[in-house]
Amino acid sequence: KAGVTQTPRYLIKTRGQQVTLSCSPISGHRSVSWYQQTPGQGLQFLFEYFSETQRNKGNFPGRFSGRQFSNSRSEMNVSTLELGDSALYLCASSPSPQGSYEQYFGPGTRLTVT
């Protein structure tokens, strides 16, 4: 089975722009979660989607948004980029939203904001 894929792997954007990151979960997995990883704040939960519905949301400003499609693929969008948004964005998929199932992480998208 193919693992979680994230595209693009690397991205450079300018302050004020917006960006869309994509995540394709493992086949059959319907839950997708997003995390931001920075040296200063570590790994922080952004949001979780299951069956196209946002189930959980972390403590991030409204500039961070996401969605999930009927095939379980997910995108996250960051508008009006700030320098502090530079981070590794990780996506994880799971067959269930129950929390007791293993989550599989993708390799991440490295976003650099200049």
Added chain:
Amino acid sequence: AQSVTQPDIHITVSEGASLELRCNYSYGATPYLFWYVQSPGQGLQLLLKYFSGDTLVQGIKGFEAEFKRSQSSFNLRKPSVHWSDAAEYFCAVGATGGGNKLTFGTGTQLKVEL
């Protein structure tokens, strides 16, 4: 709200020596507990997890962890470290009923001396 503390930011061990990485959590009920490993430029790989039952859990790559409710700890151990174990290790807690949202510790960077 749940939280995770990994008191050791960096640990250096000699190859062949034993390893213990510490993790303390804060959560009102029995949590879901996880250990993940991250190699440079990579996503997170699950080493092991604890949901209930036997408090000593075995994982991949020869790792094990012990859940101690009285100490709110979930320390990761390996009897003999290999050079390839050099990586960053993250302890995480998930809330029962909280979906797939994970709260991560700040990580422990493991260096292995040959």
